[in-house]
Amino acid sequence: MNPIDSRIPGFYRLTLHERQDLIADRLQTPASALRRLLDAGGLTSDIANNTVENVIGTYALPFGLALNFRVNGTDRIIPMVVEEPSVIAAASNAARLARMSGGFFASMIDTQMTGQIEIRGIENVSESIRLLGLARAQLLELANSAAPGLVSRGGGAKELEVRDLGRGMLVVHIYVDCKDAMGANLVNGIAEAIGPEIARIARGRLGLRILTNLCDRRRVRAECRVAIAHFADSKGASDSGPDPIAAGRQIAIAIEEASRFASIDPYRAVTHNKGIMNGVDSVVLATGNDFRAVEAAAHAWAAIGGSYRPLAQWQIGDDFLTGQLEMPLALGIVGGTLRVHPTAQWALSLLDVKSASELCEIAACVGLASNLSALRALATEGIQRGHMSLHARNVAVTAGASPEEVESLARLLVEGGRINEVAAQSLLLEIRTLALKGQP
Ligand code: MEV
Secondary structure, three states: OOOOOOOOOOHHHOOHHHHHHHHHHHHOOOHHHHHHHHHHHHOOHHHHHOOOOOOOOOOOOOEEEEEEEEEOOEEEEEEEEOOOOOHHHHHHHHHHHHHOOOOEEEEEOOOEEEEEEEEEOOOOHHHHHHHHHHOHHHHHHHHHHOOHHHHHOOOEEEEEEEEEEEOOEEEEEEEEEOOOEOOHHHHHHHHHHHHHHHHHHHOOEEEEEEEOOOOOOOEEEEEEEEEHHHHOOOOOOOOOOOOHHHHHHHHHHHHHHHHHHHHHOHHHHHHHHHHHHHHHHHHHHHOOOOHHHHHHHHHHHHOOOOOOOOOEEEEEEOOEEEEEEEEEOOOOOEOHHHHOOHHHHHHHHHHOOOOHHHHHHHHHHHHHHHHHHHHHHHHOOOOHHHHHHHHHHHHHHHOOOOHHHHHHHHHHHHHHOOOOHHHHHHHHHHHHHHHHOOOO
């Protein structure tokens, strides 16, 4: 698939079918094929039945597209699966702001997963550590012989580390480059393959053999900057006085202060990080990856220094507000559920990623964008206003508004301060009566 322009002004105003047609057209795929993939979640009960146990059906979630993203100089249309209103719009809005200053930049800090082999009942721990050190090369060779396919793709076991847990317990960490796989099965297979030999060498009893989801050697860093002047014509600046640049600066300062709040208060940091995970998880889900693993790693990393910290921070420097995010992220583009979920496969082809690292980089940028949007809203007009207009659109649709009527009905609902179906139906009647009389 060729790189495509991720700016599609007015996309949100199109009907669902028009959006599908537009995307199909851009990707040069038949719209009917796209509809088949996306209607009802794309997963048949038959596929589901072969994926997990005791299946009685499937459970669909909204699949939307975040726009305006430019990551490392390339435009990306972002597939997002999420049930929470505002998340996709918020990410797209922040991406539009970041794009005006060059977009997002992201890279992997390292790409190794970690397997743990626990050894118990060791009598002479320092001697066991010495013996394991001597056997390093032989153990790595044994590990790699358990994953020949991975080794042929350039991955495999790269390093061993022995950690003393006290009470006669050692844990051996084996670091594995899993290339384009998330790697849980690969790492678990390797850990099980080398476990008995490690126990023999360490003269102890073999305990657990499993990856750790705290993949702190597979981390991603994302950053972006927004010219302070560009906040001037963004949401929240309009009521801030006659000087738009000063208004933009006020917003940037408010975001920086909100970021500082998260860095000194773990209660705030958790919510700050939840906003980041709104973006990250939506991409993780859309691409068929393990969101529980991603969540476990993210929060463990946030607390790694002994107190819970924000995964992203924002700072003003010169005429820009700069944001930086760093987190562990283990995603795959091959293997796992991905292989069997047609919509996840399509999401990956839409993203046009060539490696798991590229996918991690993009997901991290979506997390950073979500964070920027949340902080901007919180630090200016508050979060409820945006939520209310989306809620009003949902109520308008439920009340039976046509796609052409949704926007105006939603606006009237918000203005009236009563956002419920009864109010929506009576306003809809008024809109239609006026339309019949030829009045706007
Ligand atoms: C809501 O899903 C996410 C936010 O609470 C994030 C935040 O407070 O930064 C808005």
